[in-house]
Amino acid sequence: MTNDQNMDAIFQALAHESRRRMLDIVKEEPGIGVGALASDFDVSRIAVMKHLSVLEEANLVVSEKDGRTRRLYFNAAPIQMIHDRWTTEYSAYWAGQLTRIKYLAEAQEHTKKTKTRRAKS
Amino acid sequence: MTNDQNMDAIFQALAHESRRRMLDIVKEEPGIGVGALASDFDVSRIAVMKHLSVLEEANLVVSEKDGRTRRLYFNAAPIQMIHDRWTTEYSAYWAGQLTRIKYLAEAQEHTKKTKTRRAKS
DNA sequence: GTCATATGTAACAAATAGGTTACATATTAA
DNA sequence: TTAATATGTAACCTATTTGTTACATATGAC
Secondary structure (H helix, E strand, O other): OOOOHHHHHHHHHHOOOHHHHHHHHHHHOEEEEHHHHHOOOOOHHHHHHHHHHHHHHHEEEEEEEEEEEEEEEOOHHHHHHHHHHEEEOOOOHHHHHHHHHHHHHHHHHHHHHHHOOOOOO | OOHHHHHHHHHHHOOOHHHHHHHHHHHOOOOOOOHHHHHHOOOOOOHHHHHHHHHHHHHEEEEEEEEEEEEEOOOOOHHHHHHHHHHHOOHHHHHHHHHHHHHHHHHHHOOOOOHOOOOOO
């Protein structure tokens, strides 16, 4: 159903805080209209509509026309799909890797702090 | 540790198929160098390095210098974080919503197909 | 029908992303 | 030391994203 062809669109849609916030609002207020949603943001209604079209391309939001208002609904299916993919593809991997990577991350943090001073013998 | 401030970077990093493929390769071949990784892609090494810097900003890849090669490692922690966030924030919501949303998605599919023909009385 | 409301479209501008080539630096091998 | 290897940086170009304003269309209230 939802596959790798859509993953770009899903992650892209989720990559911006304002769109995640829109998702939250639509999730909390199913059937909210475009204008009502836009009033929660300080960018223009058109900007919000563009964000909505990104969310709709990712199928994270679906809408239906009801008179002159377009009602918006949150669709969790794509998130479910990614959840499942991660559970099967990554979860098994975590246990064994996390400790070593944690060490490396710390080492890297140290490297960043000290990277400018280097002995020039 | 990893928080909302980083979510943009994480989703952004995962939003491109080539970067997800890099992650897969680095996960399969821990310690692979930049050039070796780049040879798996048909864009330039510099383009691959830019993708790597996106992945490193998201902390999905960490690296350590080993002589003249920079060794790359996959770090699953950010993915774990998102996994956890979704599990707690969305999972409970899915059960009740999926059926209705499925209906709406189908309705929308129908709307798309018929949106161009409209009676002009 | 007329007016207000809700949404949609077009055209444009600025910022960011994603790619290139050319050149620089650092390390290993000879 | 010299040459090959591995990576890094700078400058530049193009495409996409993200935003704007102005105008168009569709629906509900009167």
